[in-house]
Amino acid sequence: MQKYHLLINGQQKRSAGESFFPAFDPTKGEQVHLITQSTPDDVNNAVAAAKRAAAAWGQLRPLFRGRAMHAIAQLIRTNKAHLSSIESLNTGKTKGAADREMDIAAEYFEFFGNLTSQRGGELIDIGDGYHCFNQHEPYGVVGIITPWNLPLNQFARSAAAALAAGNTVVVKPSEHTSASTVELVTLIFQADIVAPGVINVVTGDGKTGSALVGHPDVAKVSFTGSVQTGKSVGALCAGSVKPVTLELGGKSPNIVLADADLDRAVQGCIKGFVSNAGQVCIAGSRIFVHTSIYDAFQEKLTEALSRLDQSRESWAPIITRQQYQKVLNFIAAGEKENLPLVYRSDASLVPQQGWFVPRVVFAVTDEDNCISSNEIFGSVAVLRKFESLQECIALANNTNFGLAAGVWGRDISSIHQLVSRIEAGQIFVNDYFAGGVENPLGGYKESGIGKEKGIQAYLNYQRSKNVVIALDPAQ
Numbered sequence: 001m002q003k004y005h006l007l008i009n010g011q012q013k014r015s016a017g018e019s020f021f022p023a024f025d026p027t028k029g030e031q032v033h034l035i036t037q038s039t040p041d042d043v044n045n046a047v048a049a050a051k052r053a054a055a056a057w058g059q060l061r062p063l064f065r066g067r068a069m070h071a072i073a074q075l076i077r078t079n080k081a082h083l084s085s086i087e088s089l090n091t092g093k094t095k096g097a098a099d100r101e102m103d104i105a106a107e108y109f110e111f112f113g114n115l116t117s118q119r120g121g122e123l124i125d126i127g128d129g130y131h132c133f134n135q136h137e138p139y140g141v142v143g144i145i146t147p148w149n150l151p152l153n154q155f156a157r158s159a160a161a162a163l164a165a166g167n168t169v170v171v172k173p174s175e176h177t178s179a180s181t182v183e184l185v186t187l188i189f190q191a192d193i194v195a196p197g198v199i200n201v202v203t204g205d206g207k208t209g210s211a212l213v214g215h216p217d218v219a220k221v222s223f224t225g226s227v228q229t230g231k232s233v234g235a236l237c238a239g240s241v242k243p244v245t246l247e248l249g250g251k252s253p254n255i256v257l258a259d260a261d262l263d264r265a266v267q268g269c270i271k272g273f274v275s276n277a278g279q280v281c282i283a284g285s286r287i288f289v290h291t292s293i294y295d296a297f298q299e300k301l302t303e304a305l306s307r308l309d310q311s312r313e314s315w316a317p318i319i320t321r322q323q324y325q326k327v328l329n330f331i332a333a334g335e336k337e338n339l340p341l342v343y344r345s346d347a348s349l350v351p352q353q354g355w356f357v358p359r360v361v362f363a364v365t366d367e368d369n370c371i372s373s374n375e376i377f378g379s380v381a382v383l384r385k386f387e388s389l390q391e392c393i394a395l396a397n398n399t400n401f402g403l404a405a406g407v408w409g410r411d412i413s414s415i416h417q418l419v420s421r422i423e424a425g426q427i428f429v430n431d432y433f434a435g436g437v438e439n440p441l442g443g444y445k446e447s448g449i450g451k452e453k454g455i456q457a458y459l460n461y462q463r464s465k466n467v468v469i470a471l472d473p474a475q
Contacts (some may be wrong), residue, residue, distance in 0.1 A: 001226040002033040004182045006042055007271060009049035009124050010189045010196030012205040015042050021175045021205070026092040026324075035178045038204040043170075043211040048471040050141040051217050053197030057335035058138040058166040069113025069164055071193045076106040076156075079187055087152055087180045092317035092354065095408040097276070103183075104437065105156035111170070111437045112164035115458050124466075129130075136462040138166030139219035139243070143212040145233070146181070147225045148277040148319050149377075155181045157437075157452055158222045159199065159246075165461035167220070170200045170335045172212050180202045213237060218470040219246070220461065224281075227375075227400075233400040237368050245450035245460055247281065248443060249375040250403030254284035254432065255386075255418060257409030258292045264430065265408035266300045270308065272406055272432040274359060277316040278379035279323070282404035282441070284432055286372065287361075288392055291385045298383065303364035305359055309349040317355045318378060324355035328379030334362050334371040336381075342383050367398055375401065389417055397423045404443030406432045424453075 002019060006013040020034035038046075053451040057065070076083065084098040121135040142162040146154040151173060157367040162169050178201075179373070186200050188194060203209055206229070212219050213236045221244045223233045230248040237244040254272050256265045272284030290296045308314050318324040335341070345358035359379045362371050372382050396405060396418075405424040406417055419427050425442045428434050440454035450460050 001031070003036065004179055004203065005036050006038060006046070007098045007182060007185050007189070007201040008046045009200070009201070013042070013045070013059065013458045014184065015039055015378045017042075023090055023176060023179065023222055025089055025354075028254060028323070028352075028353050030279055032089055033179060035175050036203050037175075038211075040210045042131070043202050043208060043215060045214050046170045046202045046216050046226070047143075047212070049197035052196055054138070054140045054168045056195065057163075057168050057198050060142070060166070062166075062430040065164060065166065066113040066116035066283050066409060068193050069109045071117065071191070072160075072188055073109040073113065073192055074189065075187055076102055076109070076184065079184075083180055083184060085441060086183055086227060089149065090177045090179050091149075091176070091319050093276070094313055096313075097316070099146045100318070101150060102253065105152045107437045108153075108156040110159040111457060112160040115455065116164050119455075119458065124258045126468070131471060132465050132467065134466050136459075136464055139461065139463055140167060141218050142167040142169050143215070143218040143221045143469070144169055144171045145209050145212070145221070145223045145225065146171065148176040149252075149276060149405050151177040151187045152180040152184060154367070155184070157457075158224070160373065161457040163194075163198070163462055164470065165458055167197050167461055170201075170202060170235050171210060172202050172204070172220070175203060175205050179283050209233070214239075216240065218242070222248070224452070226458065238255040245442075245452060245457075246447060246448040247441065247452050248403075248448040249377050249401060250281045250283065250405070251373070251399050251401040252282055252284045252288060252404040252445050253288055253353075253422070254406035254425065254444065255392055255396060255408065256287070256293065257407070257411065258290040258415055259410045260293070260408040261410075261430075262293065262297060264296065266434045267359055267408065268408060268430070273381040273434070274308070276381045278319055279316075279319060279377050280286050280454050281447075282426065283377075284404070284406045285376065285379055285381045286396075286399075288386050289383065291387055293386045295441065298342060301361065301383070305343050305345070305361070309345050310360065315351055315356055317351075318357055319355075321355060324357065324376060324435055327357045327376060327380065330370060330374065330376045330378065331357070331360050334369065335361070337369050337371075339364060339369060342459050364448040367395075370451070373399070389414055391420065393421045397421075398430070403441075403447035404428070449467060
């Protein structure tokens with residue numbers, strides 16, 4: 001059985017601890033390989049390597065850093081079949097879904113590579129006799145912790161931005177889905193695209209993540225994951241006044257107005273909570289429908305879900321055994337609370353081997369239930385009526401989360417009112433999950449701090465220095 005080791009200073013390293021985590025194929029529930037548990041010394045060595053490489057990488061001509069980013073993008077495309085197969089094995093994604101994740105990963109390196117030589121400082125006019133400007137500099141070593149739901153996608157999203165901005169990185173992927181990250185970074189060094197130490201990978205559980213976040217030579221942290229863990233990461237960073245980007249959970253509303261195209265809205269709402277078996281932070285799992293079209297929407301929703309269930313290719317597993325049980329527990333709790341079932345997949349259509357769960361929609365009349373108030377991270381949604389825009393806005397904002405939202409309708413006035421008043425960092429109108437690597441993502445409230453993706457992410461990985469020079473008028 002293959003063992004995945006650490007990547008430090010451009011080389012695979014065995015941990016002195018020689019301890020491993022099992023990784024599984026969630027479509028079968030079978031172990032497929034082993035992931036190294038890093039020790040504190042391993043983290044120290046990785047950070048030291050990144051620190052040694054930081055000055056040269058940060059001072060490299062931005063155009064040359066951009067070329068390296070584009071070379072990594074091309075490397076991903078060239079090795080797409082190999083990387084995609086590893087991603088499929090470790091996450092249960094279909095080949096088509098895994099292929100799309102590789103395409104997106106390549107696009108992140110391409111996009112941020114294009115930014116390296118496009119962003120300069122700013123000249124500030126403070127009057128005669130002075131030359132005043134801002135210049136942007138990398139932090140140095142950035143620690144990145146990625147989740148298990150979109151492994152290589154999330155690695156590329158954060159690492160590409162940090163690297164393009166001139167930082168070196170130490171990445172800690174989820175112990176459940178580390179393989180594709182290790183494989184890609186191995187390929188990067190085999191191709192001699194960046195110098196040793198520019199990218200390092202330490203694998204392991206939360207202890208490894210804590211050691212990375214708390215390391216005094218890590219100048220900035222990026223974490224994507226649960227709210228609970230994100231709060232712990234934020235607290236660790238606060239202890240040393242270390243900047244942090246947190247992309248955390250969501251419980252996103254999907255709002256269907258009275259004048260919406262029903263067929264389009266139904267398909268979009270299904271996509272919003274079924275994609276990747278609901279294991280998406282911005283999943284639109286709270287569906288609010290205007291009372292005048294509620295019955296028609298519900299009928300079309302159940303018909304469309306029934307047709308979707310017939311397709312074997314439409315099913316994705318829950319990626320970890322722990323999360324699989326958590327989702328089943330939520331469904332059972334919703335039934336125990338006697339929430340009316342709008343839809344539940346026929347048991348005969350749910351794949352029996354592996355960690356697959358039914359698609360479930362509950363009808364609710366308030367938020368005082370476990371399904372409406374918690375991020376489930378599974379294909380479970382709630383359906384609720386609303387009468388007015390004011391009521392809808394209040395319902396949408398009645399949550400501790402604020403990562404994303406969806407709006408379906410035609411009336412531009414109503415759409416603008418919703419967009420302006422919904423407390424969420426990203427809002428999709430008439431196309432859930434619209435956009436790509438260019439549009440920034442970041443949450444309100446407990447959904448996070450800062451931005452990933454887009455130009456704003458690139459700026460988040462740089463610090464600004466103001467310089468004021470008094471000019472000698474005699475010269």
